Amino acid sequence: MTKNSFGHLFRVTTFGESHGPALGAVVDGCPPHLPLDEEYLSKEMEQRRPGTSPASTTRMEPDRVEILSGVFEGLTTGTPIGLLIRSTGARPKDYDHLRSVFRPGHADYTYFKKYGIRDHRGGGRCSGRETAARVAAGGVAGRFLEREKIEVHAYTLELGGVRAESFDLDNVDSSPFLCPDPDASALMTERVEEVKAAGDSLGGIVEVRVSGAPPGLGEPVFGKLSAYLAYAIMGIGAVKGVEIGSGFHAAKRLGSENNDPILPDGFASNNAGGILGGISTGQEIVLRAAVKPISSIAIPQDTIDQEGRPTTIQVEGRHDISAVPRIVPVMKAMVRIAIADMVLMQRALQG
């Protein structure tokens, strides 16, 4: 559960750089007898595909997932599922001018400090492109959760300061920002156009809701469900904050306001966000992530090169205005994987 692997019993390992030949994932520990095919997985990739939102770049990436192993006659077999996504839009030459310059807000500087070498092309391993492998793996987890009758929904709660006020999840897919509130979505379009014109970028908040999760998920003390979900979500690039239930708002409340009374037919409220003492209550699990504005902006910024000399950078070309809509399916994927893993962990205990 570190580096490029995530999960204990349902474990995902990913690899691949932005402009390398391919990205991929190995899903180890997936239960057998689940239906899985390339059609389904490629469909799962649709939501993260850019070019469908004004906040996104227009680069085309028709991601097709190839299943290399672990599936026999349409069913998972319990052996590791190898997933491959060939890169098609790779144009490494576009990045030659960034070979020795550190882009502010990006991981260029830190990867260089950590490894002493880096693949500068499009961010290499720390590109948002890396998340394609997570979404594919999340699709596999989704198949398992379907059988368990657990559903994970993610959407944009806030973008550039515009916050959703209505939450009909049927509206999410039709919004270019994956926002459930059509009015907010319209305002987001305005805000994005405005900021795009200024060459700047925007942050926002993504919310995830898990319904159908049984009580008992999560491990005691260090391995709390809340801790594990925070780990899953903070491991997504550009995420700078995570909260569960009433979250940071709880810091300002009284106990009498924040406690959820328990009635014979269930909890009277859900300030806990479905998690008490690090273990799921059986209620809806609710969490939010703060996403910083995208670091690549068209406004000139001060930086240095690999030799420490000062220079100025102005990122041009195809770049997203906000990472938010693209992070929505990634958060969904990570939460699916984490919940699938915790369901298996709890199953081992109960037997």
Add this chain to the structure above:
Amino acid sequence: MTKNSFGHLFRVTTFGESHGPALGAVVDGCPPHLPLDEEYLSKEMEQRRPGTSPASTTRMEPDRVEILSGVFEGLTTGTPIGLLIRSTGARPKDYDHLRSVFRPGHADYTYFKKYGIRDHRGGGRCSGRETAARVAAGGVAGRFLEREKIEVHAYTLELGGVRAESFDLDNVDSSPFLCPDPDASALMTERVEEVKAAGDSLGGIVEVRVSGAPPGLGEPVFGKLSAYLAYAIMGIGAVKGVEIGSGFHAAKRLGSENNDPILPDGFASNNAGGILGGISTGQEIVLRAAVKPISSIAIPQDTIDQEGRPTTIQVEGRHDISAVPRIVPVMKAMVRIAIADMVLMQRALQG
């Protein structure tokens, strides 16, 4: 890295219930040749000791740490360090009336759902008392960080809506709330007394700062330093949110505001909170946790018992008004352990 163990190379395993005979920790992977004795560790325990703050219970717990192994003639040997803290103030009978009632906001309900059995005495394993073992283990990590010239500071940033505005860390220990701002500390006292009189409780925000951490800490993709710290912090009871650097505030900012320009002599600002792309930049690492108000309040609350029958609970006796001051040293301990672990991980890479 789950359940009751934390860490990869510097790994801590804890055990113990609130009213059992003892709590303890095993610290495995601690480098050899570090000075360690019981005097030092018992001193480390002082800060978490209740009864020093108006927000804390008055129960006396003079925690004394016994070193059972891993130290020879005052130096660590590289073998696992067994730490034991005997319980002295245990009064299990005080909890007989809670045997079959689920306290709202506590983990009583979820532990019962998870395990089908629970030690109801003072919350059992999910009591705040469990953190004593973490603080002892964090003291061991502290010895290692000392040698690495890395310092971890934690303090109360906000309590009951009162926020610190000045940050002289020399003031922390003299504040009953471990708050660096004496004026805020005075206001916190007022707020706490007020809420105490009403039988209610308060939440708040704890901030941690790590100075001296080298660039390069943190693992790529899933194992980002930010993710790992979020995992460490969210694994503390009562924490409902974590943020790094500009955190949730970043969600409302423009890229041009949030990016930290890089100059030949370092970063011009630190909105990143010392972490870019999940890897430390070499700047100060800054993170905050939202702590919910303590669930045990003297106001009657609706709940149910183990058979699902409705009842009312009103928690009396010695209880904290806020978990915040007691969580300060726990957060410090968890961050120390996490950073120690990541230093060892990076060392393996560089060799």
Add this chain to the structure above:
Amino acid sequence: MTKNSFGHLFRVTTFGESHGPALGAVVDGCPPHLPLDEEYLSKEMEQRRPGTSPASTTRMEPDRVEILSGVFEGLTTGTPIGLLIRSTGARPKDYDHLRSVFRPGHADYTYFKKYGIRDHRGGGRCSGRETAARVAAGGVAGRFLEREKIEVHAYTLELGGVRAESFDLDNVDSSPFLCPDPDASALMTERVEEVKAAGDSLGGIVEVRVSGAPPGLGEPVFGKLSAYLAYAIMGIGAVKGVEIGSGFHAAKRLGSENNDPILPDGFASNNAGGILGGISTGQEIVLRAAVKPISSIAIPQDTIDQEGRPTTIQVEGRHDISAVPRIVPVMKAMVRIAIADMVLMQRALQG
């Protein structure tokens, strides 16, 4: 699953040096609702207690196990079980002459090379005494396996070249060597007395049999049940070889001899030792370990001290002639823990 922890879901962490204040274990992941008390565990310790066999030292070590956590009203609760064994016979002064000398065949040299510091008293962490914590933890695993109707038996198959020919397990406990063959046991006594008089020591072979294990245990590829058991057994000091089923004998056989035909009512033979493709078949699991002769002998041996100067060592005092009888309960403990862990792993899969 490294250093001082063993297991994935049923995980044991141990600590303690030969002549330190205490040894202990934390058993994390033990299922709830199992009966457990100190009486039972202390009884489990009996078999490894020396002084009952002519091959063993006469030092008295009445090991008493204290349960520090994880048990409530006589039942396990699912939280970590802390086990403590206080040292009573510690006489560290006895080892002053070994402070800077490396005993041949012992880990003195390698611990010093690894850590640059070592607790020389009785071998410190690498003493056979360390296994007391394993046996206690194995007792906990035993409680779980009882409920699963899985039994683990271990005995001395060979000692000093004398091999058991009859296998009535009822004879094991009455043999000073834990050997099921009374005739072999008598010959072993002769051989041991002879070698003892010469100041020398003896090796041997321990066999373990697991009955009642269901088919399906073991993980594919790297985590084969055979691999996991080999890991468990080779992690015991003095073990230099492990084999499953026909083992090294299989290297000399034909496929037509070694294959086990499958009949409608089960396998016709068990050359596989109950494991095919790394997964249990449902037959008896059979494995053997080669134990080297004890390194401490009364015959003078060439060695060096910490400064590299040549010296001679002659180990006197209370020392075993063979590790074999004492390793029998340790092997049983390790196999119990490994099987318990694999049962939980398989349970997670089946759900």
Add this chain to the structure above:
Amino acid sequence: MTKNSFGHLFRVTTFGESHGPALGAVVDGCPPHLPLDEEYLSKEMEQRRPGTSPASTTRMEPDRVEILSGVFEGLTTGTPIGLLIRSTGARPKDYDHLRSVFRPGHADYTYFKKYGIRDHRGGGRCSGRETAARVAAGGVAGRFLEREKIEVHAYTLELGGVRAESFDLDNVDSSPFLCPDPDASALMTERVEEVKAAGDSLGGIVEVRVSGAPPGLGEPVFGKLSAYLAYAIMGIGAVKGVEIGSGFHAAKRLGSENNDPILPDGFASNNAGGILGGISTGQEIVLRAAVKPISSIAIPQDTIDQEGRPTTIQVEGRHDISAVPRIVPVMKAMVRIAIADMVLMQRALQG
């Protein structure tokens, strides 16, 4: 460190079935700045390629390794290295008659019992073909060990009862059985032809020697270097026993024979096989594995089908007479990976 992943800091995850579209490995944690290209890796695959020995099948498998990530301009970058081996000789139809029959000695029965579903084509995941991914990953480890000046050699020590008596490693590659003794190699040819004519198969013993390993490798107690190597080797299909140094022979020896005296210029002998107390001594590390005769034989064998009905099986077609020569490079690969991992573990400690 279970299922389809191996290693702590240098970690390999593999996937792929015998007759699926591809096999692959992800090598996570490989240090940066190592030269790596497809030419080198494909060359590493040569030794395991069948058809070069009379003991091997004649099926052609020109394994070509594609590097999908983790390498930039010919150097490793520290990010995960994705390796892909496309299947070319897959003829799944050849296995239709085995769809519901369990081959004796194979994992058909146990995989079905474990997962309730299996890919019957050529053994699926439990085919020897799976090891191609290990050899590719071992090649990556080899690059790291080169820089550390550590060499791993593997060869056939015994085949069908014929044992090598001379050990000039220069002879290994020219022997069809990868045996260092040309005379033994000639006798092996005779033995293989004889058994082949009878439709039977042969077992043997593979030996591995590691030179240049520094002292200090291996983790205490459960994670002994010997235990870890045993785990690595027993995780290879068909291996039924592992021994280190004098191994099972030690069980019959006296302490005075088996101890290695320590002289000022080093150990006087190496019965320990380079490992004392589970930690490397700095001497050559020597280990051996017992390989059972291949289960697929042309002689009719009793078995059952998936419905439990008795049937007879007679395996025809392209099959190896012994797994031994093909396991030689796999053992080398696994030991390389394990040693690379332990070098990184020790590096973290020393820093």
